[in-house]
């Protein structure tokens with residue numbers, strides 16, 4: 001079977017980079033919610049959110065976690081949902097081998113404070129995209145969920161997401177035609193692309209599909225190689241990022 005995606009006759013999508021004023025914001029937790037065994041949701045508020053802006057689902061903010069021994073730890077998180085009028089922001093934390101951000105989120109209580117910075121900018125993908133293929137793991141799930149929820153009618157979305165257990169599946173509402181594939185693999189295998197690639201082998205790629213990948217850095221690289229070399233996805237039709245790296249602290253690796 002020829003599993004390569006047919007070449008698209010449409011122009012390559014463009015990425016519009018919008019800069020935002022870089023600002024630190026002091027926020028307070030209003031609610032903590034355990035979405036699933038592997039995902040913790042924090043609801044935050046603060047007057048500083050009045051001019052918060054995030055134009056792309058894969059934007060990131062820095063969160064600053066106090067460090068008793070020096071400068072705060074800085075980690076990247078996705079603004080999962082926000083409402084400037086209501087001064088609210090939601091951040092979802094994947095629960096894993098705990099670094100300072102995860103430990104802080106696990107211990108967080110209503111009334112605790114968090115300083116965030118950014119987003120510094122938004123990379124808005126524009127063009128004749130008929131279909132999104134979103135591939136990722138738990139750390140990517142907030143950006144994937146936001147993309148699914150923000151995609152309108154007339155565009156379809158397929159999400160292929162690796163999670164540790166079936167209890168970690170999430171339900172998304174979307175005006176788009178959304179189909180989901182949940183790939184189960186132990187979190188300890190989060191640095192192996194095997195399960196995700198096995199799932200991708202079963203799906204057909206349509207023309208004008210933009211492929212978005214975010215996962216552990218080696219996994220993201222392997223997925224990018226798979227979609228470009230084995231499935232014929234053309235330059236300009238994909239974006240791949242390492243959202244964390246096994247054994248490294250605070251890693252963020254741009255792959256394309």
Ligand SMILES: Cc1cc2nc3c(=O)[nH]c(=O)nc-3n(C[C@H](O)[C@H](O)[C@H](O)COP(=O)(O)OP(=O)(O)OC[C@H]3O[C@@H](n4cnc5c(N)ncnc54)[C@H](O)[C@@H]3O)c2cc1C
Nearest residue numbers: 060077078094096099100101102142244245246247249250
């Ligand atoms: C653009 C961007 C957006 C992101 N958005 C989110 C988000 O919305 N929600 C979210 O949960 N994460 C998100 N991440 C990933 C998050 O920044 C990292 O997981 C971060 O390293 C967690 O910080 P920590 O202090 O808990 O662990 P660190 O101190 O950074 O690392 C401690 C140990 O944990 C391991 N580790 C780190 N992350 C993971 C993981 N996800 N799974 C398994 N092991 C891990 C490391 O390899 C290391 O051995 C995003 C990353 C990027 C680059």
